[in-house]
Amino acid sequence: MLTPVIMAGGTGSRLWPLSRELYPKQFLTVTGNESMLQQTVARLSGIEHVAPVLICNEEHRFIAAEQMRLGGYEHGGIILEPVGRNTAPAIALAALQAVNNAIDGEDPVLLVLAADHIIENEQAFKATVEKALPFAEKGQLVTFGIVPTAPETGYGYIKSGSQDGDAFSVSEFVEKPDLATAEEYLASGNYYWNSGMFLFKASRYLEELQKFAPDMLDVCKRAIATPSQDVEFIRVDKAIFATCPDNSIDYAVMEKTNLAMMVPMDAGWSDVGSFSALWEVSAKDENNNLIKGDVITVDSTNNYIYAENKLVTTVGVDNLVIVETKDAILVASKDKVQDVKEIVNQLKAAGRTEHKLHREVYRPWGKYDSIDAGQRDHVKRITVKPGEKLSIQKHHHRAEHWIVVSGTASVLNGDKTILVTENESTYIPLGTIHALENPGKIPLEMIEVQTGSYLGEDDIVRFEDRYGRV
Structure with missing residues (x-):
């Protein structure tokens, strides 16, 4: 039975300002009604598998867990990377965890997927996985090559070798080409886009990693030897894992092993690496515009226009990306969106x-x-879910005034605990130990006004926290 491993890392730079470092693109809903992470889990339906294992950044753990819960999806644990070390160590942690959790000596087969891909034809995806499974069960390391539809310069490529049924040996992995080279690749029919998806036995991957990157495997083994289980999160040793070499699975293993096989996949795949790629795979209006939100256009064509918070209007524009969020606006030529990361820099x-x-x-x-924020004041609208509680904490540099808009707040304020209801307020003096909890059945909505000499989020001394942040 398959163990899906879903890699949900990322820096949030390529789809800025929709994505951010603390909210990268795998958590965005860009097509349909679910996030890309949720869609990745949903497309496993119909494939016999155990609950998927997620791998994500420490800072993204609650978003990943909440999206799984909201989607109604089970998982087999969320492995937290304390520092980013690329795909080869991340997959090694998942493989070691899968072997440790195996029942009756079973050797798990890992289906490694990225959480930020779009696949339009899910039936073709499932059929391709089924074709690849016999090769993985024989001990080969399968990668999925996407049948190219254009001379794409934003993807790496896999050159196919000799054919064996539904699979090909891997002749070579090649880097992102220039346009002329990409056109040659497309014309040859022997090159496929490198999808970054894999299928192999956990034990075989670890064996090959031992051959080609023994130092990496040693660090991963020691880092996860005594994992700490924090509810649904699996934490590895940060100090040990920080010493791990930084390398991708392609460089560390797939380019060196003689067990690599490639199974072609033609399933409407995209890694949504830019707004132009997102425009390509999304439904558009009669003027070839992709429009989301409150947008009015006049004589405008071929645009990606996203309005999150305000009315966005255009007149006589073509081939643009316009993205409006609550705190930023991006206007870019659709041909230059690969350079959005320069704005982030x-x-x-x-x-x-x-x-x-x-x-x-x-x-x-x-x-x-x-x-709103000023030199000595900061105003927030806070929503607390039913039954949830913020940490018991204090601040050295700010006082806070809380006004309840709807719901009921249970407030620890110094040595007293009080209930604050709609249209009522309370004041938290500087340095006072306090906590906020929603004891009710509906969301608690409140306005917080902070005042003080320093209003940074790091001015928090936590004494107790149910989410492990002390």
């Missing part, structure tokens, strides 16, 4: 925060929206 260099988080930030207990 400039935001980082300037010490700004728009590359890292949205104005609306999700937390395990709910979310907050930064409505």
Whole structure:
């Protein structure tokens, strides 16, 4: 039976400002009604498998867990990477965990998927996985090559070798080509896009990693030897894992092993690496515009227009990407969207925060929206889910005034616990130990006004926290 391994990492730079460092693209809903992570799990329906294992960044853990819960999807644990070390170590952690959890000596077959891909033809996807399974069960390392539809310069390629039934040996992996080379690849019929999806026995991957990257495997073994289980999260040793070499599965294993096989996949695949790629795979109007949100267009064609918070209007524009969020607006030529990451780099260099988080930030207990900010004041709209509680904490530099808009708040304020209901408020003096909880059955909505000499999110001293953040 298959053990799906879903890699849900990412930096959120290619679809900025929709995606951010703390909310990368796998958590976005870009097509349909579910996020890309949820769609990745949903397309496993019909394939016999155990609950998937997720791998994600420590900072993304609550978003991943919440999206799985909201989608009604079970998982077999969420492995947290304390630091990013690329795909080869991440898959090694999942393989080691799968072997440790195997029942009666079973050797799990891992189906490694990225959480941020779009696949339009799910039946073709499932059929291709079924074709690849016999090769994986024989001990070969299968990669899926996407049948190319254009001379794409944004993908790496796999050159096919000799054919064996539904699979080909891998002749070579090649880097992203220039346009002329990509056109040659397409014309030859021997090159496929490198999808970054794999199928192999956990034990065989670890054996090949031992051959070609023994130092990496040794670090991964020691890092996960005594994992700490925090509810649904599997934590590895941060100090040990930080010493792990940084390398992709392609470089560490697939380019070196003689067991690599490639099974072609023609399933409407896209890694949605840019707004132009997203425009390509999405439904468009009669003027070839992709429109989401409150948008009015006049004499405008071939555009990607996304309005999150305001009315967006266009007149006489063509081939543009226009993205409006609560705190940023992007206007770019659709032909230049690969350079959006340069905007992100400039935001980082300037010490700004728009590359890292949205104005609306999700937390395990709910979310907050930064409505306004001045030199010595910060206003937030806070939503606390029923039954959830913020940490017991205090601040050194700010006081807070809480006004309940709807619902009921249970507030620890110093040595007293009080109930604050709709149209009531309470004041938390600077340095006072406090906590906020929603004891009710409906979401708690409140306005928080912070005042003080320093209003950064790191001015929090936590004493107790049900989400393991102390």
